[in-house]
Amino acid sequence: MKLSRNTIIVIVFIVLSLGIAAYFFLGRDTEDDAVVTQSSVGSTAEILFINLASQIQSIEFDDELLLDPRFTKLIDIRVVVVPEAEGRRDPFAELGAR
Numbered sequence: 001m002k003l004s005r006n007t008i009i010v011i012v013f014i015v016l017s018l019g020i021a022a023y024f025f026l027g028r029d030t031e032d033d034a035v036v037t038q039s040s041v042g043s044t045a046e047i048l049f050i051n052l053a054s055q056i057q058s059i060e061f062d063d064e065l066l067l068d069p070r071f072t073k074l075i076d077i078r079v080v081v082v083p084e085a086e087g088r089r090d091p092f093a094e095l096g097a098r
Helices: 005-026 044-054 063-067
Strands: none
C-alpha cells in the first residue's frame, strides 16, 4: 500500500496534534501549580486573589438533564426572518434631505 505525500503529512500532523494535546491535558498535575508568596511583586489583595484562584476546583456539569424525557421531547420552533427593505440613512433628517 503506497501512501501519497499529502496523506503522510496529514497523518504526521494528526499524531503531533494528539501528542501536544495529551501533553497539555494529561501531563500537568494541579498539585504542582505555583502559589504566590509575599516575596512576589504585588499587593496583598493580588496575592490573596491568586492564592484563592489557584485553589478553585474544576467545574463539573450534571448532564442527566439531556437524558430527561421532558428535554428530549422538546421541538425546534425556528422562525425564518425575512429581510426587509432598509430605511433612510438618517431617520431624523428633514424629509427632502439626503
